[in-house]
Structures are given as C-alpha cells and as structure tokens.
Amino acid sequence: MENYKFKVSDLDLYYGEFQALNKINMSIKSHQITAFIGPSGCGKSTFIKTLNRMNDLIPGVTINGEVLLDGEDIYASRQDIITLRKRVGMVFQKPNPFPMSIYDNITYGPRTHGVKQRSKLDEIVERSLRQAAIWDEVKDRLKKNALGLSGGQQQRLCIARALAVEPEVLLMDEPTSALDPISTMKIEELAGELKKDYTIIMVTHNMQQAGRISDNTAFFLNGEVIEFDETVNIFNHPKDERTENYITGRFG
Secondary structure (H helix, E strand, O other): OOOEEEEEEEEEEEEOOEEEEEEEEEEEEOOOEEEEEOOOOOOHHHHHHHOOOHHHHOOOEEEEEEEEEOOEEOOOOOOOHHHHHHHEEEEOOOOOOOOOEHHHHHHHHHHHOOOOOHHHHHHHHHHHHHHOOOHHHHOOOOOOEHHHOOHHHHHHHHHHHHHOOOOOEEEEEOOOOOOOHHHHHHHHHHHHHHOOOOEEEEEOOOHHHHHHHOOEEEEEEOOEEEEEEEHHHHHHOOOOHHHHHHHOOOOO
8 A cells, every 4th residue: 555644635725816726636655755846936835835734824825625644634623733843844945043053943843842851952952963964063063053054054954953853744845946066965865865764845946856856746837736746757758748848948
C-alpha cells in the first residue's frame, strides 16, 4: 500500500472574489521530496500554505475541499492549529531568524510547547543544528545574535529552528531563491538527507533544482495543477503540452 502523508481533494481557495486555487487533487507521499513548479503567481505558494493553514491568517480567504494529513481533515473544526503547525513546519523564501541568539532561536519553539529543562533544550539545540548541517559552524557562538550569520547560514538556522519541534513534514517555500550557489547546494544536499526522517514539500522557481532533488513534481498554472507525476516523467515525458512548454522554456 502506498504511504501518503497528505491527500488533497477538490481544494478551492478564494481571496475575496478571486479564485487562486481551482480543484486541486493531489496525494503526497511520505519520506519523499515533492516539488511545486510553475510561473510566478500560479498558486504554488498559496497551495503550500494550505497544508499548515497559514492562509487562515489572511483576511477574506475562503477554502473549500478536503486536506487530509494522515487521514485527518486539517480543516475540521476540532483541529488544533498549534498542534498542526508543530507537525507541519515551514521554511520561508527569505531567511527570517529572530533577532536573538542562535540558541534562543532554536529553543523558541520547544519552550512554547512546554520544554523547560536546560539539559533537554541543550540536546534539542545540538540535534537540530546537526540535522541542519550547521552545528560545526556555530557551536562556539550559540549565544551570539543569529542576525550575524551569513544568508546561507541563516537559512540553515531557520531549517534547524523548524526541526527543533520535531515536525513530520517540512514545507519549504523557495528556500534557496535568496542564496548564492554554494549555500543553495548545501540546502539541496540537506533536503536529500532530511527526507529519511521527514516528508519535504518544496516550492521552487529553479527547474534544475526540482530535477536534481525531488522525487515527484507538480506543475501549476493559473491556480490549477496541470500535471503531477514522478519528477523523471515530468521532465522527460510530460503528458501535457503546457508542461512541456514550461519546462523547455517556451513560456514562464
């Protein structure tokens, strides 16, 4: 039996009158990297934010349809959003460390969820920073302000911060678009490592990146999923002419 983390059925999303997502149907497998590609404004980031209900924060949003996480509807009225966001972590396009020490950045989430013991917090800090492949670079400056790190280090710190609360899913909204090629490569390698323990869903503008690191790719256009398949099929044998035109650079 296929092991799916998310199952999305007939998902529509409106900002006021404007329909931003139209009848999205998608099953996302556990412990794989799923990439969303497509031109700007086509619904990729909007869709990724429906998976941890970040769109709830925007006034005038209406969402219809069903999003199941391990078989549970995340939009059911009994769903606790704090628990949901602990299970489904998010890393944004621009690194956004809190203006506090590296240590306090990582322990912010665990403390919010009630972890108080110093030894336990120390453990979480080391584990998360190691998982985000940045421990060796920062272990001697944990008390220093995180804003002193380079852009690539800040983004790995934000990944570590997301991992500190032990999520099951990591959403990444163009996590390397603000970074140089070397930092980008580090984060791609990191994503490949992390999928052993997490399900990773990544919005990317960089098609080479999707081709390099993802197992499955969805091509979005005008709020619809045009095609969703294993990455190798999307890039080598797309079924829809619009997918092929986008991938070969005829538009976008």
